Amino acid sequence: MTDVHVVGVGMTRFGKHPDSDATDLGAAAFLEAIADAGIDPRLVESAYVGHVFQGMVTGQRILAQVGLAGLPLSNVENACSSGATAIREASLAIRAGENDVVVAIGTEHLTSKFAGALTPDPSDPEAAVGATMPGVYAMRARRYMEEFGMTREQLALIPVKNKSNAAQNPLAHFRKEITVEDVLESRAIADPLRLHDCSPVTDGSAAVILMSDTAMKKYGNGRAIRLAASTLRSGSVDVEPTSMTYEPLTWLTAKEAYDKAGIGPEDVDFAEVHDCFSIAEVLRVEGLGLFEQGSYPWAVERGEANIGGRLPINPSGGLIGKGHPLGGTGVAQVVELVRQLRGEAGVRQIEGARIGVAHCRGGKAVGIEGAACTVQILVR
């Protein structure tokens, strides 16, 4: 079976884009990825486009915008994992031998769709009693504090770290460093979480061009990064109440990816993880097996997760700092991985990085641990 290689990447600035829409942003990311790959856009054989609230056939609108009609194209919705799922689908088209050059795009114009707290679908019994996504993560934070003794101040160090990284990232939504006091004094959203603990409402798009071994020989540009694994799982139904401070879904998705890539968590040099909320970063990295359960807040305190630390987490700024345009998020994580692994990350460069992991996890449905989880492993 062929390997899959990321040959070109593109990404718009993440933030508020009042003068454009999900189509414009997707087209801009696509054109940058094509230019980065240095290929003729007519080489692209199929497209997968992830988005959540952008309506029907947004993918077709994007490709029409850039003059590419007629391709097989699938629009992909998997909540916050939509963009990452698009990458997985694109990689499967290549591994199956169906295509040699495929584009995956993630896009979202979220500021025009809603403001405030994201909630589960209204049909869900938990939505009917007032569940919000910040509320659910706040409950997980409360439980984690109870079980492991994490303090509110320790939790604040995660947004401080991620917004510090974002301040160094010209494409990030937030470009200002913050302090622990800023976090603790920001508006209460769902106790104990405050505004700085939450990812913002962001517009943005990202795109990646994937190639097979065959296409690489003809069109590769010498800067490709191998997509060693791209895995996807849905949450299992709870047969009995399970811990909300540990994520079997994240671990099972990661384990399959580690096995496919022939590595273990101890081999990972850095990761972009789904920090939709500060507590989520804790749960993700422990679920991925990168840090032991109940240990991450103390590791952050020691600086282990900083750029330059033992295992940098979210060097791009993460969802909290870079922003979280739902469909765009998973693709933008892979853009960051590629730039880090190529050595093109500028002041945020992680020296000697060889293996990076991207993790997304999205959606909430009653009685299951989580809806859609993805893990991508990129190897230089």
Place this chain on the structure above:
Amino acid sequence: MSGSGVGVSFRPGELEVRPDGTGNLLGSRCRACGAHFFPVREACAGCLSQDLETVAFSTEGILYTYTVVRQSIPAFEVPYILGYVDFPEGVRIMGQIAGIEPGDITIGMPMVLSIEPFGTDDDGNPLTGYRFRPRETN
């Protein structure tokens, strides 16, 4: 339990309410392996049996975790307390919490199901839903 305003259940498939102001959350019990689920399912996630019966859950459980929601959608007036309660059948159910100040709540405290007015239908008619309240001591 409060009996005022007891009428139409806000989610009849998930909450049964009776004229006397009592009620129960509803779910499935697998006749093959005994597992319980909330809400009602078509098949058992434990053994995939489709031989399920709809059952009414106990009205007392233990608080697993909670939060005070201070930003929500317009349908819900903030702030409100939200929590997960573990019931003896082996199901964890989310609900709003009433009858206690946030500062007095502790994880692990016993909670009871309370049938109460809860929102309105599309025509503005009052509906009956549920909240969790701390179990009265002594």
